[in-house]
Amino acid sequence: MDASKKGSSPALPLVVVAGNPNTGKTTLFNKLTGQRLKVGNYPGITIDRHLGKIKLTKSGDIELADVPGAYSLAARSEEEQIALLASCGSGGYPVPDVVLVVVDATQLTRNLYLVVQLLELGRPVVVALNMVDRLHAPEERINAEAMEKALGVPVVPISAKDGQGTDQLLLTIDRVLQDPTSAICESRWKPNETLARDVEAVRLALPEDWHCGDDRRSQAVALWALLSVDDDDELKGIPDNVRECVAARRELAAKESRDIDEEIVRGRFDWIDRVAPTFLQEFKQTKSTRSERLDSLLLNPWTGFPLFLLAMGVLFQSLFSWADPGIGAVETAFGWLGGKVGEWLPEGFFRDLITEGIIAGVGSVVVFLPQILLLFLFVTIMEASGYMARVAFLMDRIMRLMGLNGKAFVPMLSGFACAIPAIMATRTMERRRDRLVTMMVVPLMTCSARLPVYTLIIATLFPANMYFGMPVQGLLMVFMYVFSTVIALAAAAVLSRTLLKGPSVPLLMELPPYRMPDLRTVLRETWEKGRVFLTEAGTVILVCTIGLWLLLSFPKDAELDAPFDERRAVAEQTLTGEAQSETLAVIDQEQAASHLRNSYAGQMGRSVEPALRPLGFDWKIGVGLIGAFAAREVFVSTMGLVYGVGADVDEGSSSLRDRIRNESHKSGEKVYTPLVGMSLMIFFALACQCMATIAVVRRETDSWFWPLFMFGYMTALAWGASFLTYQGGLLLGFE
Amino acid sequence: MTPLPCLPRGRFARLIQVDGDRGFRRRLLEMGLLPGTQVRLLRYSDVHDLVEIVVRGCHLTLRGAEAGQIMVEPEAA
Structure with a gap:
């Protein structure tokens, strides 16, 4: 070759x-x-x-x-x-x-x-x-x-x-x-005499590289310009003289009370209607079609909404329960891999980088894949079958109150799984403004990465008893979901009336006939979107996880280690058996905690502490929040590191819960009270702690303004709401 | 001559004229909603917020407010 x-x-x-x-x-x-x-x-x-x-x-x-x-x-x-x-x-x-x-x-x-x-x-x-x-x-x-x-x-x-x-x-x-x-077709429609003059005028204004000297093509492009160019269009690369020429011809036509748009469109349709009877034998339809019969069920207010909610219920349920075995398998596989590689490699920086940085980092990305593939599978089936347009039909009114497009519903719902595919799903909306409003609020929805954090906080700090016959912990979880949804809708309503204000664009949507989706096409599209998630979000999360690991592990200071080594030597000489190993474990934990305190991340945590004090957080929580910027669920393992119980903890770990419950300030007061827990959850609900989301918004909007704006407003919102929760709670006498 | 959303459900009508924003009007024209074309009103969503119409065998949905700018002449039932 x-x-x-x-x-x-x-x-x-x-x-x-x-x-x-x-x-x-x-x-x-x-x-x-x-x-x-x-x-x-x-x-x-x-x-x-x-x-x-x-x-x-x-x-x-x-x-x-x-x-x-x-x-x-x-x-x-x-x-x-x-x-x-x-x-x-x-x-x-x-x-x-x-x-x-x-x-x-x-x-x-x-x-x-x-x-x-x-x-x-x-x-x-x-x-x-x-x-x-x-x-x-x-x-x-x-x-x-x-x-x-x-x-x-x-x-x-x-x-x-x-x-x-x-x-x-x-x-x-x-x-x-x-x-x-x-x-090449010869027998096409021809503009009438007056319209032909408009076309000719615009044609002469076209730049050379638009028509390449081809008469037919320059006429076609001139027709296109007459129909498309407008004062408020968002077209790119239209020369000023073409704009002026089109505007002048349109003005002239308006004076003669002609309508250029209608003349062009009618010219084409007239030609179609003239030739169509030679090959099309239309049949006057009397019976309603299968699609119409289905629609009378699915678009009927009495049956359509319950069926829609049922479909969404199945989607939701599957995202959380069907994906579970997949998530479990991914976690086990990466845990096993990390363990094996750890055994093979000699101890040291390189091993830690590979097991704690890279393998754990890749694992934290792949763990989202089962949910994301399921979500994309549903979205693709809904689109290919024609049901998506019906969803927009059903939800249009509610969404419009919030300044959103009916098509924003599915991205918002997807946000409950992960903001990244949800932001990519906004591509179904035609208008940039609609896409932007949706993208800006989707990250407020309770995504699955927040769940481990909520679970840890709720299970650690709130009682497991019943309140009015309902479990307190379950109610709190439901509250977090409702809270995030209400805030997201409110944010959309505010944004669409202020920063992203624009004329409400008329809706014109086709309700295509229902079709059985082609399995191979659906699977291929699903996989394609999953692949984009892996490569786009994956690289960002991976880099952040490794960066975070570096911040947490460095600098390694030999001077700080010396006292621990001394204590260890003493313990080994004076103690025996169980007492010795217990003391050694305590020394190890204290050494890890001291490491963390002096690590770059620890220094960052301490430097942001003054800003976090009013929210009830100390510098250790600050370290956890910094860690959560790589991905929210990293908070749990960072807290494991912070409290010296190891990084391989999960939200169900009882040793981590005990450490958190017993953590006290120097004054002897407990660091974590239910009020601090509430403030922390509110912060997690609202803060934009996800580098991958920022990267995807940056790519989808092709600008730095929108991701930075999103980060800014969400962080401000989170700080403000946490402040109100904590200080307000203190004033009301809560702990 | 009546605004499109005032048609009874299932009724056929001829399109007389379309008003409104230029971009929207152009899109309507390009979907085949030219004066003289036959349209059929198929369905209203709740409180006439959206209407579904059939034009040239194609099902389209638009909001009541904008559909109100489309004038039609009902055909004999």
């Missing part, structure tokens, strides 16, 4: 796959590329971009890339703009050799609107007519041959789900790559 041809070879023919949302585009993409599918990102913004390579008989290797699902190429935002850029190959995107457009046969005329726009661009187009097997009634027919004639480009009926027709589709693409002119 020629080595120079390895890696990215720009010479490969490129086929881009476009289509409306919910047309089975992803399923077809998976079917065509098989195992050779890669998921990447569009540069600068976070929309998943699928890439794949396939081999054709005549054309050899070709590259496949998807275009984000869209109803139209017209755009208001940078995200929507990609559909145009990727379809025609401009703004840094390679020029496609074939545009493959997937259309849903059951909603043909609406799908054809996008097809018409792609035909206008002048690139070779192949139409994949998907779901022909699912037309509403046997009377409804689509004649693919007649459709080919009407559109002037190849049309291949397929069923993406069971792979029917994909061979024919590949043959057609192969043929078109050999003979591109056979797939």
Whole structure:
């Protein structure tokens, strides 16, 4: 094999796959590329971009890339703009050799609107007519041959789900790559005379690299600009003279009481309606469809809400109980691995780094994977089946009161498992503002990393007795969940009315027909999202855990160790048997505690103590809070280190609980009272103690402002609320 | 001529005109809601907050306030 041809070879023919949302585009993409599918990102913004390579008989290797699902190429935002850029190959995107457009046969005329726009661009187009097997009634027919004639480009009926027709589709693409002119449409719609003048004016204002001297393409882009450019759009890279020209033409049209938007859209639909009867035999539907019957159950206020709550109950239950065996297995596996490696390696810095830093660090990331995969599995099934849109329909009103989009519900719910996948799940929202509001409040939800902390505090500091026939400890746990949800919703309401204020955007959402999701596509998407979590969040958590371990273990000061070694020598000489080993253990613990006090983390803890005093925390809790910034559950093992009972404790460890209960200030007062515990839990509920979340927000927003803002407001909120809890509690006479 | 949300459930109507914000109007047009097109009102969510309509075989949902800017002429039942 020629080595120079390895890696990215720009010479490969490129086929881009476009289509409306919910047309089975992803399923077809998976079917065509098989195992050779890669998921990447569009540069600068976070929309998943699928890439794949396939081999054709005549054309050899070709590259496949998807275009984000869209109803139209017209755009208001940078995200929507990609559909145009990727379809025609401009703004840094390679020029496609074939545009493959997937259309849903059951909603043909609406799908054809996008097809018409792609035909206008002048690139070779192949139409994949998907779901022909699912037309509403046997009377409804689509004649693919007649459709080919009407559109002037190849049309291949397929069923993406069971792979029917994909061979024919590949043959057609192969043929078109050999003979591109056979797939360029000539008989398309033409703008009327007045509109043609507007198009011409904008066309002349376009920069050279937008049209590459191609007349058809420059006309198509001019039409796009007329529809898309607006005073308040969020498009990127539109030259000022194009903006001015569009504004001038629109103003002129308004004076003549013409409406350019309607003229363009109508021109296209008129053409569709004129040619459609030659290939589409529509059947006037009289009976309600299966989807409509399902909706009358699932969208009905009386039955829809209970069924929805039931579905969410199952999801919730599974996140906590079904994931348990998986979590247990991960913990056991990493514990075993750490133990084995510890046996093999000689004692010293290197062994500690590997076992306590790296293995424990990787373990603390992988332990989240079972829950996250389950969560993504549910979200993907909900999306692929069409139920997600119904959830947005049901929840829209409640969410809107909080200034959130109906689609924010699932990310918020996912936040109960982990904020990282929840933040990635906000990608289903089209508007940046909606995404930002949701991202800013999701980390307030009680994620599973907070549970070990709550469990430790509640079980240690609160009585196990009953109160009004209910267990105090259970009630407190429920309270923490309710508290976090209320604060998150309130924060959303405040943010959306202040910093992220914006005009409420009208909702226009399709309720796609219910479909049985394709198992392989669902599993692949689930795994893909899990992989992103592992690589993105995983590296951050790992680095933080190792950093934390270094802070806790250094500096190692020989002078500080000397008195302990002396005491040890004395104990070994004067004591025997059990008394000796007991004394030695006490000395070991005291030495560890002294180490910690003088470690960098201990010094940091002591330097932040003045800020934590008013909340009822001492410097040792401060060390735990610093540790919790790597990941919240690290608090438990850090406290184990702080109190010299070892790092391998969990929230159920009775030795750690006893140490915490008995810990006193120099004055003899107890450090931990139920009030301190409450203050600490409130702090954990609200503080943004998760580096991985910050890293993911940084990536998703492509800015430093939003992650820093999130960190700032959550920390301020946590400090304030803890302060109120502790000081208010003291005033009211609580302990 | 009545606003779309005033249609009785299940009723067919012809679209007369669409008002409102330009971006929203354009999206409606592009989903096929052009004057003259047949629409059917399928469902209201609680207290008419959302409406679900069928246009060109496609089920769409919009908020009552915005749907109120769409004027229709009911067809004979």
